[in-house]
Amino acid sequence: DISLNGDEELWFSNNGYTKLPLDLNKEAGGNDVFLWYKTGDYRAITRIQFSFNDWMKKGLMNEGYHLVNKDLHNGAGGSNVSLWFFKGYTECDVPIVELDLSTNEADDTKKVQPQWERSACDLNRGAGGDWIHLWMKRQHQTYICDIQASDGDISNHELLRQGYTRIDEDINRDSGGPDIFIFYQQTTDEKKAITDLKISTDTKESRLVKAGYQKVKTNLNDGTRGTPLYLWYKKDETNKPPITFITVVNMMAKEEYVKAGFNVIDTDLNLKNSGHKM
Template sequence: MTTYISEIDVSLNDAEEQNLRKRGFKQLPGNLNKGAGENCIYLWYKEGPTAITKIQVTFNDGMTAGLNNAGYKKINKDLNAGAGCSSVYLWSYQGSGEFDTPIVEIDVTTDANNEAAKFGPGWERMACDLNRKAGGAWIHIWVKRENPNYICDITATDFYESDTEMFENHYIRVDEDTNRGAGGSDIFIWYRQTTDPKRALNDLEVSISDKEAREYQQQHYTKVNVNLNDGTRGNQVYLWYKKKGSSIPIQTIALLLTKALVDKYRKAGLTVIEKSLNVGNDGHIEYLCVYQ
């Protein structure tokens, strides 16, 4: 019988570790609080016949309502416990249908310098650093699916009221605010996946000026009509995509929040669009990366 990742949980102390082990969970190596707090926090998983198909992260209250309404299950254990900063929680969903492919492996990286090479074997990196605003190591969860997946739809939102509809329509939220540190609206990129490479997007670009926007329009890119820099003093920033830009389908995307890893990501085969989504303001550097 085929088994999948069917449950995930988190331990915050030795007693919880023992309890999860007795219940048949397996522990992933890698302290989710590495370098940030006193607590040793670990991710656990259990395998079974019913698959988790999506995992999301929240780091503020606004991000939670849509997940609750869409039937996601919250793991009510703060991944930043003991670090003295904003709370970070995991959520999971067991879906079915063309946009929900079972997760068969899950992993954690705790060293940003070694994470880029992991994109090659079919892994997807979750956007949110689990040590978000806590300092310490950059911690990311990774998932691998039963079959290769490709991005077939991409959009963005600048208000939380649409989250329920997005989740119910099987979109995955890229759980990092494109306005991080810049003020303005809370803005998130979303995408939907398919196992059919013929339906996939083949090209993504970012415009940070009117001139670039005109050029992409002339090249027949489709514009995502949400300014990723809305409400700040910065440039207007837009996402553009094509479904026939090249013969290579896009497998996954990532947000890179440091210049220091650009070369490592490129050497690993990712296209790094070196235009910060926070250009023109004092916010965090954010580069969109594409893996094909």
């Protein structure tokens, strides 16, 4: 849940909630906003998503997600970012047992540990404050077993229904094209895991086909004048560890991730268009 004032903070504290001490409006102005969570053995939360436009809200509501009906930018302006959660029971649904927040790329790289994953949505999106990202720890280690991309609200809803997690950042942000999101599906079975990801332009596709990679059909630059870009994945790279974690980062954060030893696909997702560099 979210607290917007001292009275709400006191209530959460008295009722067994854990407070994340970072103000979600840090350096953005507005009221103090804090995230709280509570642990227990009954009906754990298994997925957390964010919305920042009306069709994202509609899709999450239609698929049974619960809205925390409070503005994360209370008094600060910016995108209308809302927090949603889901309690599921499929193979894709592993309980979330702990939450944390990061405020910069160096902080990000320190938090990448087994069982943890990062939301790509900047909780200060459009508000001008510090970058703030939510981190979630799973009860058990999960692996990425499928990846998709979607350029329409209908297919977005269908993927949520099938247990996919959406990377909550529009790949076409500020490019003039349609909203495009990457989705991934998780499993606890390491044998089903994806072991390598690539992004291609047209000139590289034949090599990837010969190497046994599978193509994700959606053009990540669809509707723009940019270079067509496609995701490719492979599951049988025995010399590579299973992928446990996928996110999208701002181009300014790339160097910090590379220095920390992470596998970063060095391709601007808005290649040769005017969109947000990531």
